[in-house]
Amino acid sequence: MITAIYPGTFDPITLGHLDIIDRASKIFDHLVVSVVMNPDKHPLFEIDERVELIEKVVKDYPNVEVSSSIELLADFARRYDNPVIIKGLRNHIDYEYETTMAVFNKKLNPQLETFFITAKLEYTYVSSTAVRQLALYGADLSDYVPKIVEDEIQKKFQSGR
Numbered sequence: 001m002i003t004a005i006y007p008g009t010f011d012p013i014t015l016g017h018l019d020i021i022d023r024a025s026k027i028f029d030h031l032v033v034s035v036v037m038n039p040d041k042h043p044l045f046e047i048d049e050r051v052e053l054i055e056k057v058v059k060d061y062p063n064v065e066v067s068s069s070i071e072l073l074a075d076f077a078r079r080y081d082n083p084v085i086i087k088g089l090r091n092h093i094d095y096e097y098e099t100t101m102a103v104f105n106k107k108l109n110p111q112l113e114t115f116f117i118t119a120k121l122e123y124t125y126v127s128s129t130a131v132r133q134l135a136l137y138g139a140d141l142s143d144y145v146p147k148i149v150e151d152e153i154q155k156k157f158q159s160g161r
Contacts, residue, residue: 003080004028004115006087007036007073010050011043012149013057014131016123020088023117025061028084033058034076035068044132044156057146073101074108085114090124 004024010017010033025031035050045053047068058064069076077083085105087098095116102114119126131144135157141150 001029002082002084003030003032004084004086005032005034005073005077005080007034007069007076007085009038009041009043009128010035010054011041011045011128012050012131012145012153013054014123014126014128014145014149015143016088016090016119016126018057018146019120019123020086020117021058021061021064024086025064028086029063030080031061031064031086032080033064033066034073035066036073037070044135044153049152053149053152056148072108074105074112077105077109077112083112085112087114087116088119089116090119090127 004027006021006024008017021031021033033054035047035054037047043050051066051068054066058066073085077085085102087102089095089098098114098116105112105114126144131141131153134144135141135153141153145153
């Protein structure tokens with residue numbers, strides 16, 4: 001059995017992320033969506049809130065598990081037999097960054113392979129950062145995030161975040 005790990009901050013999870021999850025879940029036996037911390041970002045949602053939102057969004061995927069991690073991805077992957085990393089690529093900037101990270105992960109864990117899945121055209125411009133910025137101004141987010149996520153974002157902004 002091959003376990004694919006799809007790491008990200010997912011703050012919030014977008015339709016682009018969900019598309020990668022959908023496609024990867026059809027290729028791999030088991031998919032772990034791992035919510036990670038990025039010290040360079042100021043999250044809208046806490047890690048446990050992101051895990052809970054993603055669990056709701058992927059509830060109909062029987063082979064998808066949601067977890068969180070604050071350790072190096074190469075170390076987190078050691079928990080699983082035959083792990084691979086999944087990374088979604090929207091553009092050349094993602095490609096340059098993610099190939100560098102793949103080399104680091106391979107150096108830290110020589111058994112670890114990284115698979116890249118290119119974004120569908122309609123999601124190449126969608127990012128969590130852009131969604132948060134749009135939400136700040138009260139824009140309609142329905143083209144970018146699942147409805148349940150849009151509702152939670154609105155609650156955050158209504159409560160003063």
